[in-house]
Amino acid sequence: FGLQNSEAAFLLCKNVGDRQGEFLASVDSYYPIGEDTGEAGMGMGADFDDDDYANEYDDDEEEGRRQVVQDWHQLVTCISDKVEEHNPLIGREQELDRTIQVLCRAEKNNPLHIGEAGVGKTALVYGLAKLINENQVPERLKGARIYGMDMGQMLAGAQYRGDFEKRIKMVMEGAVKEGNTIIYIDEIHNMIGAGRGSDG
Numbered sequence: 001f002g003l004q005n006s007e008a009a010f011l012l013c014k015n016v017g018d019r020q021g022e023f024l025a026s027v028d029s030y031y032p033i034g035e036d037t038g039e040a041g042m043g044m045g046a047d048f049d050d051d052d053y054a055n056e057y058d059d060d061e062e063e064g065r066r067q068v069v070q071d072w073h074q075l076v077t078c079i080s081d082k083v084e085e086h087n088p089l090i091g092r093e094q095e096l097d098r099t100i101q102v103l104c105r106a107e108k109n110n111p112l113h114i115g116e117a118g119v120g121k122t123a124l125v126y127g128l129a130k131l132i133n134e135n136q137v138p139e140r141l142k143g144a145r146i147y148g149m150d151m152g153q154m155l156a157g158a159q160y161r162g163d164f165e166k167r168i169k170m171v172m173e174g175a176v177k178e179g180n181t182i183i184y185i186d187e188i189h190n191m192i193g194a195g196r197g198s199d200g
């Protein structure tokens with residue numbers, strides 16, 4: 001089953017007729033691929049082998065390329081490495097102590113910071129990262145690295161249904177594999193309605 005016998009070729013012949021050359025030339029000029037690199041374009045009029053075309057878009061290879069691009073570290077921000085870029089935390093000792101207490105629990109150890117925009121929820125996390133970097137935390141938290149996961153960016157980068165879930169899973173599995181990590185989920189209100197289909 002070749003390209004010439006495909007449904008696409010049939011519809012092209014039916015609608016364009018004897019003007020296939022004109023049509024292909026216009027498409028080729030509209031998509032000047034390879035112009036900047038000096039390589040031969042892959043326009044509609046270019047010659048190519050069916051097997052090469054199939055191999056280029058092999059599902060397994062495409063999935064492998066996507067996995068390489070979507071390394072979980074590219075989906076998060078390492079707060080532990082950016083502490084010095086932010087102002088020091090001042091006057092929030094009670095909230096910070098409570099956060100450390102919750103994180104040191106054996107279970108139910110997910111602290112939740114709630115407040116209006118600009119009250120300093122993210123600043124608490126940077127304050128915690130600074131204490132960890134300076135070893136001024138309990139033994140359980142020593143050496144831990146904090147990664148910030150912005151839900152707005154996670155959703156914005158998801159093009160297809162299921163991409164968001166794959167990204168979340170990739171971050172969680174990567175964090176578990178690295179070990180001794182804390183994932184700070186920021187802008188979580190963006191998740192309202194996430195993954196909902198058009199039918200509600």
